[in-house]
Amino acid sequence: MISLRTRAITSIGLLASILAVFVHAAVAQDNPNAFNRLMKPPSERNAPPESDGIHDPTADGTLMLQPPQESFAGLPKSRSGNYVNWSKAIENELVTPRSDIHDPDAQAIVFDLNIIREVKGSMPDVVYPHKQHTQWLDCSNCHPAIFIPMKGANQISMASILMGEKCGVCHGKVAFPVSECRRCHSKPKPVDQP
Amino acid sequence: MKRFLKSKRLALLVLVALPIMVAWAEYGDVVINVRAKGEGMAPVIFPHWFHRVRFQCSVCHVDIGFKTRAGGSGITMDKISQGQFCGACHNGEIAWSVENCDFCHSGMPGLETGIEGGHKTAGPGYY
Numbered sequence: 125m126i127s128l129r130t131r132a133i134t135s136i137g138l139l140a141s142i143l144a145v146f147v148h149a150a151v152a153q154d155n156p157n158a159f160n161r162l163m164k165p166p167s168e169r170n171a172p173p174e175s176d177g178i179h180d181p182t183a184d185g186t187l188m189l190q191p192p193q194e195s196f197a198g199l200p201k202s203r204s205g206n207y208v209n210w211s212k213a214i215e216n217e218l219v220t221p222r223s224d225i226h227d228p229d230a231q232a233i234v235f236d237l238n239i240i241r242e243v244k245g246s247m248p249d250v251v252y253p254h255k256q257h258t259q260w261l262d263c264s265n266c267h268p269a270i271f272i273p274m275k276g277a278n279q280i281s282m283a284s285i286l287m288g289e290k291c292g293v294c295h296g297k298v299a300f301p302v303s304e305c306r307r308c309h310s311k312p313k314p315v316d317q318p
Numbered sequence: 319m320k321r322f323l324k325s326k327r328l329a330l331l332v333l334v335a336l337p338i339m340v341a342w343a344e345y346g347d348v349v350i351n352v353r354a355k356g357e358g359m360a361p362v363i364f365p366h367w368f369h370r371v372r373f374q375c376s377v378c379h380v381d382i383g384f385k386t387r388a389g390g391s392g393i394t395m396d397k398i399s400q401g402q403f404c405g406a407c408h409n410g411e412i413a414w415s416v417e418n419c420d421f422c423h424s425g426m427p428g429l430e431t432g433i434e435g436g437h438k439t440a441g442p443g444y445y
Contacts, residue, residue: 185420
């Protein structure tokens, strides 16, 4: 008897929540003048595999996969990408990715050298930190195939980055996206410059 | 009655799933459907976020030799079982082995090879 009542209550609860989600989604999609039409609402960020739109929700394997939110809960936040500030996470040792397949204690060689790139337009100059990059990458990931390791040898433009070349090989795909302008363009130009 | 309730609930879930389907994949998820489609297997989905927590980029993209182009590495199940590419770790020692087909082959049928999750840089360099 109790179980029947509990079941009825759960069913009604489930039905109500399902309907609420449905109505909310329908309203958000149907209103052409809704705010932030193309932006991902916070509730849809880091969706679990079964509802992320690319995993097959009926496959058994999908349900075995870790939901991103479970992993990201204790990590520093950011405004885009995975909504995780990965460079802060590795700096603070909140994630400790191995640098060697077999040896968990192998230390990556971190190279601390900032490269300043003066940009032609009105944007602040770009500061490229080797440190944050070598915490994840080996020199040979970028040199010499993507960037020739010589001052002035690399023509970089936002156009080529947006086409997936140079910085765009990673940024915009797996590293923070190019919408985060000021994370690279971070050194203000001298004030006396015309 | 029970079965009716169950089927009704299932139908409702499907109905609800529809608007949620437009949800967004996790940033950096890679769909690999170069050979899977022809072999009648579901596409592979590789989650960058999960792997970067455990390994630095250089482990896969230098030591193991994965290209930085989706679908550009020429991965086959044969190579994986010989310990190349995914098989360098997914061998039952470092990570679970390839007998768990549907952990990787878990994509929706018909997905195109490429990077998912929005913000993507596009153009000829993007595959």
